[in-house]
Amino acid sequence: MSPAAAGPDGPARPPPAGSPREVFRAFLRLGLTSFGGPIAHLGYFRDELVVRRRWIDEAGYADLVALCQFLPGPASSQVGFALGLLRGGPLGALAAWAAFTLPSALLLVLFAYGATLFEGPAAAGLLHGLKLVAVAVVAQAVWGMARALTPDRSRAGIALLSVFIVGFLPGAAGQVGAIALGAAAGLWLCRRLPVKPVGELSFRVPKPVGAIALLAFAVLLVGLPVLAATFPVPELALVEAFYRAGVLVFGGGHVVLPLLEAAVVTPGWVSPDAFLAGYGAAQAVPGPLFSFAAYLGAAMGPAPSGLAGAALALVAIFLPGLLLVVGALPYWDAWRARPLAQAAMRGANAAVVGVLAAALYHPVWTSAVTAPADFALALTGFLLLTVWKAPPWTVVVAIAAASVLLALT
Template sequence: MPVSEQERPLAGNAGEVFLAFLKLGLTSFGGPIAHLGYFRDEFVTRRRWLDEAGYADLVALCQFLPGPASSQVGFALGLMRAGPLGALAAWTAFTLPSALLLVLFAYGAAALEGGFAQGVLHGLKLVAVAIVAQAVFGMARSLTPDRERAGIAVLAIFVVVLAGGAMGQVGAILLGGLAGLWLCRGAPTMAAESHLHALPRRAGIMALVLFALLLVGLPLIGGAGPGLALFDGFYRAGALVFGGGHVVLPLLEAETVGRGLVTPDAFLAGYGAAQAVPGPLFTFAAYLGAIGLAPPNGIGGAAIALVAIFLPGLLLVVGALPFWTQLRRWPQAQAGMRGANAAVVGLLGAALYDPVFTSAVLTPLDFALALAGFVALVAWKAPSWSVVLALGLAGGLLVL
């Protein structure tokens, strides 16, 4: 009798996943789009945990879901590699470094000031340019190999540019999938990733039910205590935001500054510090939970806020993956996914220009440094952490 997906042995272990994501948690600067580039370099190109199409499938799925897309992709990679413990290891290792740094900042750690530190921060923005450019270059070669899919990628760029925001991103992927049903039916059938761990549908349904119960139930019981009220506010912020990253800031401001838990100056100072640390921007919640003017605050408040803001997005990933795995095997669904994957290339291409390139490349020398980082990654196969160190140091030295 063939071994079912649920019985298939795992391809890795939680320790392996933890160490891989810890390196990324310490070195992944540049925001969610850059993180997706780091992930692709580490897990598709170097470690070969999955292929290009499988990775693009995960990116497309997580772009559809509310929550922090890069953290959701990392959580899913850990889940498929080493099961639930692998998922927890991936999230913990990728999230904790930046969360701990922001909590230290909340307790009075010195903010990055002065010319050298600001130069380092600018160098890290140039790293993001190189990383995202590498991701677009590599994914375009494998996911847009023909005129039809290249055209879908260009269409996606237009949709993102004209519509803007999270709705533009979701709309681009949706239109890409519809175009794929029409234009990509004749492409070769994708092979399923037989080495990936699959969740049973029952687990997915339970996760979706828990997501809905918390979203509806927490506001009803939030008055039972300040801890529950804090958890409710951050859970709602994580559950209702599409696009992740900076998109969540207005919701966080409403839940903290708007409720008198954090002063406007403290909020802005923490947001500035969040730009200086690696990992997901959602860890800004740990700072807000720690700096709160009313209990629970400190370490307890940081832990509540951090778990609450990530939990809804992770529950949605668990809920969607069992059905996504089955869906992508159907010929019609595969045609749609080819179009959606091409749209992801366009989405990343649009993000490479704005905000990544426009916010980082301000002078011809900036362009030269970003290009050097790109060449180091693509032609010299340099590890991403070495490019982070080199461009960060170069940015600091240039202002002296």
């Protein structure tokens, strides 16, 4: 059904239009308070924008969430962008993205600057603690995604095959190959699974606008690597690497970890220790996990770095997912009803479980767990997240503080 509620005397009417300023204020509040990752973000969005503000009805919101979970990219940010588009038009969409993203991005940029000033045992213990937080968080993500996305033998087999592919073919090539092979395997192994029923999602995005957005997505996907290879400009290389990472994120925001590790650690732009410390810090801030890109852009050794690198990385990693949302909205109802599309996505989602599981071992585990005490702290963080359901930011504080104490004793 339409995102607007039906009136008593006829079909549903569009919701009243809002202003970009209203959208910005609503999402700034969410960007400052939405801890807990993308699933929690969707709950915050529902409470604030569906229940309290009534920008969209429950059925329309559920359909929108289904769209953004089907597409690659940061699901919660894509939902927020679409809600801003619904309420305030194109400027409202940009206002929603900026207000939800910039608080966490600015905090992580400040951390990137401050991390270089830390010295001594306490600083080393803090950074090591953040790396142990990354172990716990990624292990939780693998556990939760495996239960949800690999519920049968076929999909568990696709995930296991992905681990082998990434293990024997490291870097971006192995990750892309694993996801592509997973989608192909899904067409074969998952085609007989029940087709999920779909509703309707009606947004006022003309089909020509959707086609332009999809064309822009494809042109950048193909053109950026060519430009980066033809013109060895550092800015182009950075944009291409982060855009590629944003294209390949299926199944959850944590999948960006191995993609970004291949993009910035393998070429030597960011050290492995700084990478994992920043990923751990990203768990302590509200807003989208993709804001981690701002930290990486600021912390890079070669130029561009600092604020310029943070801005380029942040825009580049979000851009493909947002273009896909605009491009998919006019065609979504027809696409997702097709059994083969659902089968391919089941296989791709199973493959990303394997990709993330491989990243849990290397670089996350091998870089962080070097002593029995490290294993004990990482296990404590994992149990706090999975058994006691502790908020991620409290786990960051607890594990980092324990690591500092161990470093000082």
